[in-house]
Structure formats: C-alpha cells, structure tokens
Amino acid sequence: MKTKDFALEVKNLSDDGTFEGYGSIFGNVDSYGEVVEAGAFSKSLARHAKAKTSPLMLWQHNPDYPIGVWESLEEDSKGLFGRGRLLKGVQKADEAHIIMKNGAIRGLSIGYRELRAQPDGNNRTLLELDLMEISPVTFPANDKARITAVKSERMEEFARRLRDGEPMPVKEFEDILREAGVPKAMAVQIASVGYAKAIRSESEGVKANDLANLRNAVSAFLQPRT
Structure with a gap:
C-alpha cells in the first residue's frame, strides 16, 4: 500500500x-x-x-x-x-x-x-x-511511517530477491528510493549508477558478503532520522 x-x-x-x-x-x-x-x-x-x-x-x-x-x-x-x-x-x-x-x-x-x-x-x-x-x-510522523512501511515491505522484497540471485530492476529500486522521499534526480543517480553497478558485479560473481553490505547500506539510507 x-x-x-x-x-x-x-x-x-x-x-x-x-x-x-x-x-x-x-x-x-x-x-x-x-x-x-x-x-x-x-x-x-x-x-x-x-x-x-x-x-x-x-x-x-x-x-x-x-x-x-x-x-x-x-x-x-x-x-x-x-x-x-x-x-x-x-x-x-x-x-x-x-x-x-x-x-x-x-x-x-x-x-x-x-x-x-x-x-x-x-x-x-x-x-x-x-x-x-x-x-x-502530522506530516513528520507520516514521513517516518511511510519510510518504515517501505523498509518492512519493499525492502524485504528487495533483500529476498538479492538473496535469491534475482535482483529487482533498476527502475523498481529507484521507485523504492522515491517512495522513501529521496529527490528524483538523486534517486535516479543512486539506482542507475551505484545499484546498477552492484547488480552487474553480482552477475560476475560478487561474494555474498558484498551483497549483504549493499542491503545494509540501503537499509541505513532509508532509516528515519529523529
């Protein structure tokens, strides 16, 4: 939702x-x-x-x-x-x-x-x-609620697909970032450069702990600030 x-x-x-x-x-x-x-x-x-x-x-x-x-x-x-x-x-x-x-x-x-x-x-x-x-x-509270929902649902799917070796397309990852409140230009840059490079490397044999680091970095990025 x-x-x-x-x-x-x-x-x-x-x-x-x-x-x-x-x-x-x-x-x-x-x-x-x-x-x-x-x-x-x-x-x-x-x-x-x-x-x-x-x-x-x-x-x-x-x-x-x-x-x-x-x-x-x-x-x-x-x-x-x-x-x-x-x-x-x-x-x-x-x-x-x-x-x-x-x-x-x-x-x-x-x-x-x-x-x-x-x-x-x-x-x-x-x-x-x-x-x-x-x-x-209240807007601040709702911003946090929305980010939490993204993490609990979309991030769960994101992590599962990485674990299964089926990373989601760059556009879907961009949508997660935008839903979390990341400005459009920044979301495009993160998804099309950093994330795209990471999933290309995965197909070429990146170690599992490198993929875990990617998941953790994204999770920390979306963590609500208090």
Whole structure:
C-alpha cells in the first residue's frame, strides 16, 4: 500500500466529532512528481458502495488504531471530498479531536493501491487508485511511517530477491528510493549508477558478503532520522 499526503482543509469540526475535508486534490504535482487525475477514485468508490463498505479512518495509517468512520466520500471538481466522524470515547479518536480542534494536525493522507498510471513528461499521472483508507496525519510522523512501511515491505522484497540471485530492476529500486522521499534526480543517480553497478558485479560473481553490505547500506539510507 502506498500513501500520499495532502494539506488538511477541515470544515465544521463539531463537538460530536464530525468534520469535512479533502483527502486528495486533483491536478497538482506532488513531491513524488505524481498527479492524481480526476476520476481516479470513481471505480473504487463504486466498489465500496456496491459492497456497502467504506475506506477506513486510521490514526497515522496505523491499522491498530481505527479512530472513526467516513460517512460519505465523493469526487468533486477539486478532489476527493469526505465527511467523517471521529468515534468519541475511543482514546486515539478523542486525542485526534483535541488536536484537530486546535489546528495541530497538518494533513490528511490516503492509503491506496495503484491500479493504473501513465508517464507524463517528467511526472506520472495516477489514473485509477484503489482507496483503502484515509488518515489524519502530522506530516513528520507520516514521513517516518511511510519510510518504515517501505523498509518492512519493499525492502524485504528487495533483500529476498538479492538473496535469491534475482535482483529487482533498476527502475523498481529507484521507485523504492522515491517512495522513501529521496529527490528524483538523486534517486535516479543512486539506482542507475551505484545499484546498477552492484547488480552487474553480482552477475560476475560478487561474494555474498558484498551483497549483504549493499542491503545494509540501503537499509541505513532509508532509516528515519529523529
């Protein structure tokens, strides 16, 4: 699952925990060089409606902390607009209510699976997304959560494929770096030069401990800084 942050525009946060806001904005290029196109959520929302389900509302993308429900979600001309309700009496929800009421939460972030995308010059346009959850987040905390998720899932795959002698393509490794917040030009340089050289050497008989050093170096590079 990928995540993507948006500035939080909360309206009418009431004492009973209901609020409105945008979970995604259409047409703007984000820090990953990606643009969410209008209509990207339409099929996912239709599937939820048919199944009588809704994307989850989590605290900081943590599946251990559901804090509310999304009572309605729809696309308008600006983006993905939602009406949600924090579940009063749930500790994390009560904390979120206080924090949001005082303006200390800085964003909403969507958790999604990318189903269809296309290149657009130096950027990528996201055409269809499977919307899984929308979380109130603080940006610094969410950055760390995203890097941790990359390490626990994509880095696990990265390490496994190196161990099996089937290193992932340079472009996939570049995507891992970009998901971790590495600027595009730097990610391209690391992947196409250092990593490409390392996997070429592997095919020519690099020792196992050299590959372990590569995995450890990448893991340290992606480690969140406190």
